[in-house]
Amino acid sequence: MSDGRKRRLSGCPIDYALDFFGDRWTLLVIRDLLFGGKRHFKELMESPERIASNILTARLKKLEERGLIERRSDPDNRKQVIYTLTDKGRDLAPVLVEMVRWGGRHDPNSLCPKSVVTRLTRDNERLLADMRAGMADAVRTVKARARR
């Protein structure tokens, strides 16, 4: 069912959206590409949620087939592959932002700074830039925590 060929869609945009990312991993990959400044398989593997390599491969394949990301090999280093979001993929930013606001409001253990969460979505451009920076910090915190 992962390829969405068997289930018949209802016509509801939420059902359509879930057919793309109604699982535990896809939006984390998109988060990393959108806010984390990541482009390589290896970088995606290093996120704190520790996705398995076979799952990552499957998600990247599906996302490419369905037009949310593009895959090309790095001209400077032919053993690297560069993954980038398409417009359709980048368009998911507001969904992720609302998830951050929800999670940030309701998760007492969130590592995400309240300032990011409470800021209104109005100034989206600045917010996204801050999330990018804030995420690098959070990743550092998690790594430091893991070392202990």
Place this chain on the structure above:
Amino acid sequence: MSDGRKRRLSGCPIDYALDFFGDRWTLLVIRDLLFGGKRHFKELMESPERIASNILTARLKKLEERGLIERRSDPDNRKQVIYTLTDKGRDLAPVLVEMVRWGGRHDPNSLCPKSVVTRLTRDNERLLADMRAGMADAVRTVKARARR
């Protein structure tokens, strides 16, 4: 893993959110409770996506355990059970709205009226009311389509 007890969360609000609804069905149930005016098990079963009864039971149980919905028996009809969203559950409205906007923008087969999709999220109250009404129409369309 469905109960989120085994996976360790990263502290990212997106990861936290996906621990609640990172699957194919949970957000459809919340959609029905939030926009569809549904309250009973049977009504949730009748949605066009045709969730299986055992999956619905499992999702309702998880949502109740984790504080997104409340379950009580109908005082007027003791064989009916009423499910309602908590504040935390209702708070997911902006996430669903952004998913509708994304799906509506990118799905050529969407049954959701463009007017709903393109309208800005600013006037959220009216938008939610319209979605409620629009959804009743869409359900009728799908049912009619299925009869053919």
Place this chain on the structure above:
DNA sequence: GAGTTAACTTGCAAATTGCAACTAATAATA
């Protein structure tokens, strides 16, 4: 009190996930 309805439960096959180990191609190093 016979039939119906609502809310589940059970059984089971098929699909998906998660983990660990392995591989192939390219790049860096000695």
Place this chain on the structure above:
DNA sequence: TATTATTAGTTGCAATTTGCAAGTTAACTC
């Protein structure tokens, strides 16, 4: 140039989850 390391995967397999159909139980309806 031979050796080692790195990147992007693949493979095998056990455990979990899903999807479908059928069955159950308690409460209403006639």
